[in-house]
Amino acid sequence: MSVTVTPNGFNLDTSGQRVVVDPVTRIEGHMRCEVNVDENNIIRNAVSTGTMWRGLEVILKGRDPRDAWAFVQRICGVCTGTHALTSVRAVEDALNIDIPENANSIRNIMQLSLQVHDHLVHFYHLHALDWVNPVNALKADPKATSALQQSISKHAKSSPGYFRDIQTRVKKFIESGQLGPFKNGYWTNPAYKLPPEADLMAVAHYLEALDFQKDIMTVRTIFGGKDTHPNWLVGGVPCAINMDGVMAAGAPINMERLNLVKSITDRTIEFIDNVYIPDLLAIAGFYKDWMYGGGLSSQALLSYGDIPDRANDYSAANLMMPRGAIINGKLEEVHEVDLRNPDEVQEFVPHSWYNYPDEGKGLHPWDGVTEPNYELGPNTVGTKTHIRELDEGAKYSWIKAPRWRGHAMEVGPLARYVIGYMQGHEEIKDQVDGVLRHLDVPITALFSTLGRTAARGLEASWAAHKQKYFLDKLIANIKAGDTATANTDNFDPSTWPSEIKGVGFTEAPRGALGHWIKIKDTKIDNYQCVVPTTWNGSPRDNQGNIGAFEASLMNTKVERAEEPVEILRTLHSFDPCLACSTHVMSEEGEELAEVKVR
Amino acid sequence: MQETFYDVMRRQGITRRSFLKYCSLAAAALGLGPSFAPQIAHAMETKPRIPVLWLHGLECTCCSESFIRSAHPLAKDVILSMISLDYDDTIMAAAGEQAEAIIEETIQKYDGNYILAVEGNAPLNEDGMYCIIGGKPFVEQLRHAADHAKAIVSWGSCASWGCVQAARPNPTRATPTHMVPGIADKPIIKVPGCPPISEVMTAVITYILTFEKLPDLDRQGRPKMFYSQRIHDKCYRRPHFDAGQFVESFDDEGARKGYCLYKVGCKGPTTYNACSTVRWNGGLSFPIQAGHPCIGCSEDGFWDKGSFYDRLTKVKGFGIEADADEVGKTAATVVGGAAAVHAAASIVKHVAQKGKEE
Numbered sequence: 001m002s003v004t005v006t007p008n009g010f011n012l013d014t015s016g017q018r019v020v021v022d023p024v025t026r027i028e029g030h031m032r033c034e035v036n037v038d039e040n041n042i043i044r045n046a047v048s049t050g051t052m053w054r055g056l057e058v059i060l061k062g063r064d065p066r067d068a069w070a071f072v073q074r075i076c077g078v079c080t081g082t083h084a085l086t087s088v089r090a091v092e093d094a095l096n097i098d099i100p101e102n103a104n105s106i107r108n109i110m111q112l113s114l115q116v117h118d119h120l121v122h123f124y125h126l127h128a129l130d131w132v133n134p135v136n137a138l139k140a141d142p143k144a145t146s147a148l149q150q151s152i153s154k155h156a157k158s159s160p161g162y163f164r165d166i167q168t169r170v171k172k173f174i175e176s177g178q179l180g181p182f183k184n185g186y187w188t189n190p191a192y193k194l195p196p197e198a199d200l201m202a203v204a205h206y207l208e209a210l211d212f213q214k215d216i217m218t219v220r221t222i223f224g225g226k227d228t229h230p231n232w233l234v235g236g237v238p239c240a241i242n243m244d245g246v247m248a249a250g251a252p253i254n255m256e257r258l259n260l261v262k263s264i265t266d267r268t269i270e271f272i273d274n275v276y277i278p279d280l281l282a283i284a285g286f287y288k289d290w291m292y293g294g295g296l297s298s299q300a301l302l303s304y305g306d307i308p309d310r311a312n313d314y315s316a317a318n319l320m321m322p323r324g325a326i327i328n329g330k331l332e333e334v335h336e337v338d339l340r341n342p343d344e345v346q347e348f349v350p351h352s353w354y355n356y357p358d359e360g361k362g363l364h365p366w367d368g369v370t371e372p373n374y375e376l377g378p379n380t381v382g383t384k385t386h387i388r389e390l391d392e393g394a395k396y397s398w399i400k401a402p403r404w405r406g407h408a409m410e411v412g413p414l415a416r417y418v419i420g421y422m423q424g425h426e427e428i429k430d431q432v433d434g435v436l437r438h439l440d441v442p443i444t445a446l447f448s449t450l451g452r453t454a455a456r457g458l459e460a461s462w463a464a465h466k467q468k469y470f471l472d473k474l475i476a477n478i479k480a481g482d483t484a485t486a487n488t489d490n491f492d493p494s495t496w497p498s499e500i501k502g503v504g505f506t507e508a509p510r511g512a513l514g515h516w517i518k519i520k521d522t523k524i525d526n527y528q529c530v531v532p533t534t535w536n537g538s539p540r541d542n543q544g545n546i547g548a549f550e551a552s553l554m555n556t557k558v559e560r561a562e563e564p565v566e567i568l569r570t571l572h573s574f575d576p577c578l579a580c581s582t583h584v585m586s587e588e589g590e591e592l593a594e595v596k597v598r
Numbered sequence: 599m600q601e602t603f604y605d606v607m608r609r610q611g612i613t614r615r616s617f618l619k620y621c622s623l624a625a626a627a628l629g630l631g632p633s634f635a636p637q638i639a640h641a642m643e644t645k646p647r648i649p650v651l652w653l654h655g656l657e658c659t660c661c662s663e664s665f666i667r668s669a670h671p672l673a674k675d676v677i678l679s680m681i682s683l684d685y686d687d688t689i690m691a692a693a694g695e696q697a698e699a700i701i702e703e704t705i706q707k708y709d710g711n712y713i714l715a716v717e718g719n720a721p722l723n724e725d726g727m728y729c730i731i732g733g734k735p736f737v738e739q740l741r742h743a744a745d746h747a748k749a750i751v752s753w754g755s756c757a758s759w760g761c762v763q764a765a766r767p768n769p770t771r772a773t774p775t776h777m778v779p780g781i782a783d784k785p786i787i788k789v790p791g792c793p794p795i796s797e798v799m800t801a802v803i804t805y806i807l808t809f810e811k812l813p814d815l816d817r818q819g820r821p822k823m824f825y826s827q828r829i830h831d832k833c834y835r836r837p838h839f840d841a842g843q844f845v846e847s848f849d850d851e852g853a854r855k856g857y858c859l860y861k862v863g864c865k866g867p868t869t870y871n872a873c874s875t876v877r878w879n880g881g882l883s884f885p886i887q888a889g890h891p892c893i894g895c896s897e898d899g900f901w902d903k904g905s906f907y908d909r910l911t912k913v914k915g916f917g918i919e920a921d922a923d924e925v926g927k928t929a930a931t932v933v934g935g936a937a938a939v940h941a942a943a944s945i946v947k948h949v950a951q952k953g954k955e956e
Contacts, residue, residue, distance in 0.1 A: 021694040022732050025687040028659045051730035054656050055769035064905040074762040077660020129691045178647055178682035183700055185691030210674045214667040218879050225888030226878040228660040228793050238890035240853035250856030252889035374724050385725050387733035486849035568693055579658045
């Protein structure tokens, strides 16, 4: 029999045609996907594989914990900063360091601007081409496009002339024969449903968003000195404040700098609310019959929470992004989450290219073990260095399988929004109810590829407004006489206890992110990261549960098996970040000799 | 028949006037002055868009993210009007077989005439399978694309030096482009930094297109125009270094006055990059301006040179002012010592001045 039923309720049938997509493009990092489709082109089995591994945690062993943020920030340059923030929180947790209020506000502004930037770039530059057909935009009537634009938002660039110019530019580009990033796209595939006017509007905004996104991140250049990869500091933030003293002009933060942040923040809100959100709703309106891709989203969701309102209070009540876990499809029951509890977050490796002493068991990150072990199963088609078809019955991915109390979980904006909605988070409820009303769809529509994409957009808007909230808060606090930005009391390693451990967490744009650190004699003894795409992109576990990517592809109809539009569409709705997910490594015993060096 | 860059711009609805304005901006961005604008215009009127294959190995995509933050020229204009970015798996519409086919098509059509841009690097351990593209080792794709390229641009510190995954103990044996065994003997331009500055990335591309030649490189293969000076040489906080005014700890009085960050670990004195001149994100700031010491991210092996918060060297003793003048002439490793001596001299001067004031 080629049909198996997974404990988390999916029927896997490997009898149909195998379709391979490698590389999966428009993601961060490297990923492969294989599916089996039946005679009706319905996906009946899905296999998702992380195809890169860097070993960052073994590199961290023995380093200065105050430097760790810079190393782990290089896990990912797309969600740049979120790993660094998670890291300084983990070290501060281990060292019992309280940070100043201003540092908390500045960190939140940086983290929120990342959410906005990442979501915007994802929507327009990574995801849009799954829904938008630039070639079809050439058929649009610029007047009709203008009318469409004006009917959905007050965005200023809405004249027929504007859209005519864009259309001309795109037309000439396509006619040049040098198609650049649009080359070999699936532009004749019937999966594309937008009318030409909507395609043209979206293409115009693809270009506008590409111009505007660089402005969003300038906030982080002001506070962090550069972007990509701004600078952070254990104990606070490195940017000292000098509003009106001697040499304020050369200080990191002064009136001119705050004005710049304010200007960017205001323009960001305007762009998100006048361009991104209306586009999202308009495009979703044309695809609301395409309700595939739900996967685990109605069953098992996890969020750690983030954006502490007051500094140093990481309790769920003080976090403006929700924390909780939903399992077994019981949406109304949101569980508490404790990252220190050894029974909650655990990682498994029976289908990952690593060895465990006992592969039937999972390990909590503080006690994690990783030894790379690249081996292919007996049913692999191809060779060790030329894989044609993977054998998912054996090890098949550089991603481990993290589980929460044994459950495969989905993380990310949709998880946060469903958990927040069920907890009665007012802002989230208002946003979600508004969209459901606008599109005239039931709440179950959330559990889909489009639901994931919609939640991300709503969160971008939420984050942009919260960025303003924290800027106002920062200014009010400075006005009240507090200009502190760093607590350096415990910065000197000679003051540290000999053995300590800590955990830090954030909600990265792609979902729940945790770092676990052990420090021994002032050096890193063990460092473990469990990241969003490790959750979403995980392979099967010891029980045979499939992960969120795999689950979401199940039972999707593809128009043309050789053109993977639908597969890309659903995978992209998670915004995969493979460099994040596949660096996992090491525990104390992991001396270098244990890493197989050939 | 291939179209010129200017044709494409005109067909894209750009007026001659805007085109010329663009050329003078490009000249300014390159630090060339207005007299070069006509030369740029001429170059662009006569050249087709050059195909670029942008490959990704072990990396974090920070170089691509930096690239799209370029203020002048805009990434949009580079992609639509200057180059033909035929393969870049981060943004390309096609996936799987249709994506991989583009590499072969480009090789057939433009053999020896495309630019290979490399972001990240190739792991050599495990037969290269720590980074798999299309079921095969990335290193094979890299070698194949390099064989037929006109030149190679190694974006960022990963492709230039190895960067974070090559930091001790380099478990995957991540290897920078120029050290990959069997890599074709092609010109390699290293544009290091983690990531490189956005406008430096686009300027390197624009320079190649405009002047139809590769930029002059230093001994280590970096464009001289952006990597011939240390951060320290043009740092706006340099006068505080010379005056012996230092940040002693974060958020102290000196931090608020913008004093020199040398004592909290600044690697500006040993780091060759344009951060203190071009600055970041449209010239807005750079790490030192925002209060954090330079971590030296454009230098070879910067991850393995001790904590980012350790002073560059423990060299003690007192120097004389003449030592400081030697700084610019010495090699990077020596520079650390010279800078320390220089700092010590500055402190002595500072103490002496204080004495005088009292």
